Amino acid sequence: MADTRLAISLRLLPLLLTAALALLPVAVSAETETEALYRTHCAACHGEDRLGGLGPALLPGNLSRLKPAAAEAVIRDGRAASQMPGFAAQLEDDQIASLAEWIYREPEVEPRWGQDEILASQVVHHPDGTLPDAPRFDADPLNLFIVVETGDHHATLLDGDTFTPIRRFATRYALHGGPKYTPDGRHVFFGSRDGWITKYDIYNMEVVAEVRAGINMRNIAVSADGRYVMAANYLPHSLVLFDAHNLDLMKVYPAVGENGQSSRVSAVYAAPPRGSFIAALKDIEEVWEIPWPLPTEPVVSTGHMATPLAPRRSHDTPNFRVRRIPVPDYLDDFFFDLDYQHVIGASRGGEGGMVVDLDSGEKVADLPLEGMPHLGSGITWEYQGRRVMATPHLTRAAVSIIDMTSWEVIKTLETDGPGFFMRSHANSPYVWADVFFGPNRDRVHVIDKQSLEIVETLIPEPGRTAAHVEFDRYGEKLLLSLWEDDGAVIVYDAETLEEEKRIPMSKPSGKYNVWNKTRYEEGTSH
Incomplete structure (x- = not known):
């Protein structure tokens, strides 16, 4: 059988x-x-x-x-x-x-992008020092704007006095994190979502060099002396350091904690008074500080933030070596006080924030900031003899205002919806806050810095997203985006709040004034 x-x-x-x-x-x-x-x-x-x-x-x-x-x-x-x-x-x-x-499926094998791939990607179109030193346009080089148009992946170089476009040029796909300038304002660095860093000579309106730092990049930072560029990557998990002149690779830092765990890098920032880069790590409870070499000549900032002649070093850390700062929670969004002694951080999954002293590494305060504060868009100003900061919230219809001495929330302003960006200027009495998320995204609030009240709500065009303000170098005019594919940049008088001009653009996601960004103006994000 x-x-x-x-x-x-x-x-x-x-x-x-x-x-x-x-x-x-x-x-x-x-x-x-x-x-x-x-x-x-x-x-x-x-x-x-x-x-x-x-x-x-x-x-x-x-x-x-x-x-x-x-x-x-x-x-x-x-x-x-x-x-x-x-x-x-x-x-x-x-x-x-x-x-x-x-294409939305994860690949079976995680792709590699290391030193060999970075080196092979570098293209130098105009080696450092080979282009003329005089601008090819008649405009104040320190009052220029770069307008990033994500609708069709272009950028526009805009005269900040006449608000006339000087040059419109193609960019890499999906720029992310905002362009960064050299201190003299001559060069600007763009970072794309898919890892490309582009160095652009504003004076000659030419691409100088490009290199691909990663596969999925969050943002870039440029040292205060303009000599170094650092990139923060989600994929691979790394920080990458470049010489800014021709974007020559200097070092790749695997983002690995002391416990051996690998992490995405949420962002990297330049901290000029400290002479270092500060990196936020998304998956491990650490903040990294990486110092750059001190300049051989004194560097003086003439902006609101008084950068010391020589950046202070509160710790004896050799150049470009990682200093690990343990923190009690995961942080992926940062704000700094004016001298970069304190970092105010929040986790996207958390319900608040914390303040960490970067010198001691100690947490000095918890912040009750429910609703995902967007600290990267926070700003500061003087209020009744003290320094305050304000931040919008990504999931809450509110703006929180915080005393930066006591670290207490002194006021919560109810808004018409969750916001994304806030902007002001030392010479302006107002803060502008958009209502980026929700049905009221066509509105923007104007907040009086001294009364801490909303004094005006503007609707530039009903039903169309209004977002992201940037002032000119003097704080007299400002630009607001109609964040649409067939959008525009709207020019306002900063005192009367009257509209003066519209410049058609393709989803102008951000405007970046040379003076404000290189002088670390208190009303703009850094």
């Missing part, structure tokens, strides 16, 4: 295998077809491994600003003012949907 059962089983085995194999190709062939479509139509620009090339990286972390439905539209119709063509004539709807779904 056993032999009979075995014989029957052996006869059935081929049938069972055939049935199993008949099911397998359904899943495999669909995956293979999608991959084949990608190799045929996409890989030439976006890379065989989706790490990017002429086009951006197509990985989930790099596509956070693009919804899947919008990705389908881009594949089908192309993207205006870019090299992305439409494939409606070559691909069926189900093929487009399959490609769009596939």
Whole structure:
């Protein structure tokens, strides 16, 4: 009987295998077809491994600003003012949907981007010192604005006196974290979501050099003397240091805690009075400080923030060596006091903030800031003889105002919705706060710095997002964005609050004034 059962089983085995194999190709062939479509139509620009090339990286972390439905539209119709063509004539709807779904999947093997890949990516178009030293335009170099237009991935160089565009030029895909200037205002560095750092000579309106620091980059920082650039990466988990002249690679720092755990890097900032970079780590309870070499000549800031002639060092740390500062919670959003002694940090998953003394490494205060404070957009000013800071909240319709001596919340202003950006200027009596999230995103509040009250609510264009203010160097005029693909930059009189001019732009996500950013003006983010 056993032999009979075995014989029957052996006869059935081929049938069972055939049935199993008949099911397998359904899943495999669909995956293979999608991959084949990608190799045929996409890989030439976006890379065989989706790490990017002429086009951006197509990985989930790099596509956070693009919804899947919008990705389908881009594949089908192309993207205006870019090299992305439409494939409606070559691909069926189900093929487009399959490609769009596939690029949002994590790769089976985590892609690598280390020293060899960084070195191979560097391109130097104009070596340092080879371009003329005189500006090719007639405008105040310290009152220029760079306007980042994310709608079609361009930037506009804008005269801050006449508010006339000087040059509009293409940028990398999805710039992130804000451009950073050298102290003289001649060069600006852009960082893209997919890891590219671009050095641009404003005087000559030319790209000087480019290098790819990572696959998914959060932001960049430039040292106070303009000699070094540091990049913060989500993928891979690293900080990367460059010589600013030609973006030559200097060092890669794996973001690994003392316990051996690897971490994404939320952001990196320059702390001029300390002569160091400060990095926020997202997945380990540490803040890192990395000092740069002290300048051989004294550097004097003429702005509101009085940078010492030689940055102070409260600790004996050799140049470019990591100083680990343990903190009692995960931090991924930062604000600093004016002398960079204290960092005010918050975790995106937390319900508050904390204040850490960077010299001692001790926590000195907890802040009751429910609703995800957006500390990176915080600002400060003098109020009744004391320094206060204010921050919007990403999930709460409020602005919190904090005494920076006692670290107490002295007022909470109720707003028409959660906000994203706040801006002011030392010469302006007002703070401008947008209402970026929710149904009232077309509004912007004007807050009196001394009464701590909302004195005006403007609606530049009903139903269209109003966001991100930046003042000119004198605090007399300001720019506000209509944050739409067919948007505009609106020029206001900072005293009368009257609109003066509209400049059409494609989703002008941020405006960055040279004077305010290089002098660390108190009313702008750093």
